[in-house]
Amino acid sequence: MSTLLPPPKEIAMMPVDWVEERSGAISFGKFMLFRNVPKDISWLQTLGSALITVFILQATTGIILAMYYQPTPDTAWMTIQWITNEATLGWLVRGMHKWGSSVMVVLLFLHMGRTFLFGAYKYPREMTWITGAIIFILVMGMSFTGYLLVFDERAYWATIVGVNINGTAPILGPALSYVLMVGPEIGTNTLSRFYSLHMLVLPSAIGGLIFLHMLLVVRLGVTSPPWSRMEPTEGDV
Amino acid sequence: MPRLTARERREGYQREYAFQQRHGKPFFPHVVFHDTIVSLIVVALIMGLSVLWYVQFGAIPTDPMAERTGGLLGPAYEAKADPGVLGYHPQPDWYFFFLFELLRIFKTPQLLIVGTIIIPTIWMVLLIGWPFIDRNPDRRLSRRPIALAIGVMVPIVLLTLTFYGSKVPAEGGAASTEPGAAAFAAGACSTCHVLANAGTAGNVGPVLDEAKPDYATALALITNGQGAMPSFKATYTEDEISCLAGYVATWSAAVGTTPGPGAATAKDYPASCEKAGGLFAGTVSSASGP
Numbered sequence: 431m432s433t434l435l436p437p438p439k440e441i442a443m444m445p446v447d448w449v450e451e452r453s454g455a456i457s458f459g460k461f462m463l464f465r466n467v468p469k470d471i472s473w474l475q476t477l478g479s480a481l482i483t484v485f486i487l488q489a490t491t492g493i494i495l496a497m498y499y500q501p502t503p504d505t506a507w508m509t510i511q512w513i514t515n516e517a518t519l520g521w522l523v524r525g526m527h528k529w530g531s532s533v534m535v536v537l538l539f540l541h542m543g544r545t546f547l548f549g550a551y552k553y554p555r556e557m558t559w560i561t562g563a564i565i566f567i568l569v570m571g572m573s574f575t576g577y578l579l580v581f582d583e584r585a586y587w588a589t590i591v592g593v594n595i596n597g598t599a600p601i602l603g604p605a606l607s608y609v610l611m612v613g614p615e616i617g618t619n620t621l622s623r624f625y626s627l628h629m630l631v632l633p634s635a636i637g638g639l640i641f642l643h644m645l646l647v648v649r650l651g652v653t654s655p656p657w658s659r660m661e662p663t664e665g666d667v
Numbered sequence: 668m669p670r671l672t673a674r675e676r677r678e679g680y681q682r683e684y685a686f687q688q689r690h691g692k693p694f695f696p697h698v699v700f701h702d703t704i705v706s707l708i709v710v711a712l713i714m715g716l717s718v719l720w721y722v723q724f725g726a727i728p729t730d731p732m733a734e735r736t737g738g739l740l741g742p743a744y745e746a747k748a749d750p751g752v753l754g755y756h757p758q759p760d761w762y763f764f765f766l767f768e769l770l771r772i773f774k775t776p777q778l779l780i781v782g783t784i785i786i787p788t789i790w791m792v793l794l795i796g797w798p799f800i801d802r803n804p805d806r807r808l809s810r811r812p813i814a815l816a817i818g819v820m821v822p823i824v825l826l827t828l829t830f831y832g833s834k835v836p837a838e839g840g841a842a843s844t845e846p847g848a849a850a851f852a853a854g855a856c857s858t859c860h861v862l863a864n865a866g867t868a869g870n871v872g873p874v875l876d877e878a879k880p881d882y883a884t885a886l887a888l889i890t891n892g893q894g895a896m897p898s899f900k901a902t903y904t905e906d907e908i909s910c911l912a913g914y915v916a917t918w919s920a921a922v923g924t925t926p927g928p929g930a931a932t933a934k935d936y937p938a939s940c941e942k943a944g945g946l947f948a949g950t951v952s953s954a955s956g957p
């Protein structure tokens with residue numbers, strides 16, 4: 431009878447093979463992980479992965495905040511206060527979300543500067559740059575919509591000025607301001623709209639674009655530093 | 668600069684890619700290890716900032732509606748948003764300071780759009796389209812003088828704008844005791860406008876002593892807002908708005924106690940100020956902002 435059973439290793443692999451056969455997920459994972467990068471790849475090229483980490487951190491802390499936060503003019507500030515003062519480690523979750531956003535903007539600038547100075551946007555990596563640039567603009571949108579959610583004095587007035595700035599654009603401007611505020615003034619609907627943009631629309635767009643960005647990076651291969659020479663050095667096989 | 672043919676370009680890339688696959692090092696685990704170290708440092712930095720922020724808070728205020736003040740890294744939160752609050756200095760988060768500063772540079776109504784829309788739009792188009800603008804195939808900085816110059820200039824310009832954008836104008840009490848002056852100086856108006864009579868030095872909106880608005884213009888702007896100027900409908904009563912408009916029309920471009928050119932247009936001034944009472948009535952000589 432025992433001859434009918436496959437060896438244990440194969441049994442262990444069965445669910446993996448099952449998934450692979452039906453989705454190709456395993457070979458996709460191998461494609462992303464088991465590839466070669468230039469030997470002289472630089473530490474500056476780790477900034478992109480740090481951005482992925484911060485994005486995941488923002489998503490996680492954001493989900494926790496969303497469990498307690500209520501986006502109405504009456505309750506928004508109260509729930510923020512409760513999260514900061516009362517909730518167990520609430521200050522840490524809120525603090526990491528708040529400071530994570532600043533760190534993310536700084537990292538974006540550094541990563542952009544790195545790809546700029548390395549000339550990493552040149553043929554054939556134009557699309558990698560473009561997806562990145564759109565991500566950058568969307569992240570600024572995250573910052574803008576997130577700022578109002580605390581609903582304290584600073585948030586309120588800064589958002590009024592921000593929306594008014596939008597309103598100075600010709601033709602589309604006033605309409606855009608109206609759409610952002612859902613009316614002529616900041617109120618309940620403004621807050622829900624900003625909240626929905628901040629926690630549903632923008633993050634899913636950014637997440638999708640990060641995925642595309644990564645597919646491109648892996649498909650095209652990482653750029654070697656501009657100073658590297660294309661000659662096998664000692665120890666190369 | 669030497670233009671490559673499409674074919675040379677493609678073959679150059681393919682050579683590079685093949686070389687990388689043959690002589691490179693595996694992404695996993697080498698690079699993953701480096702990436703993990705940097706990610707851990709970044710997470711530690713974020714936690715460090717949060718803790719520093721937290722330990723510098725003041726105690727939980729006894730008044731449940733008050734702000735919880737802060738130290739080096741700012742307060743936990745400010746007081747709850749209230750459209751009716753008299754004086755507030757609008758300030759965005761630091762990564763929008765550059766935009767705020769552009770707004771200050773182009774503050775006249777005719778130019779405002781240059782700072783708020785035109786420059787940011789050009790900036791975004793250049794950002795997205797950059798790979799199509801820079802056609803130089805070389806990646807070594809020594810052969811990319813123009814790109815290098817831009818790469819140095821842009822951060823300098825952004826940092827400068829950010830630095831100046833972070834400055835809040837000095838707060839001053841009302842210089843005169845005319846009805847409306849104290850309310851103007853204590854209110855949000857002082858953040859954005861220069862008005863010598865009120866002793867304010869705000870620098871977001873136009874210098875009112877130069878704009879010399881008449882009563883109707885001022886009334887319309889304070890009521891409905893325009894451009895970056897907020898609407899104050901929800902903040903002030905009709906009398907209060909009328910008082911401010913009358914005050915601005917009368918005392919902008921004033922020389923000493925001689926009213927400015929807009930004085931003749933002011934309706935109900937200073938009667939509206941007396942009706943509004945309090946800070947508006949002009950009996951309080953030096954009001955200070957909150």
Ligand code: HEM
Nearest residue numbers: 475477478479481482545550551558559562563566652653
């Ligand atoms: C949340 C935002 C972003 C994430 C998570 C991200 C992630 C990454 C990662 C992991 C890499 C691999 C190499 C490296 O780390 O340097 C990469 C490469 C690249 N990124 Fe980003 N990136 C982001 C934003 C941007 C932005 C804003 C730009 C520019 C406008 C950009 C342009 C590029 C380019 C051109 C490459 C190719 C570099 C090469 O092949 O050497 N990225 N990105």
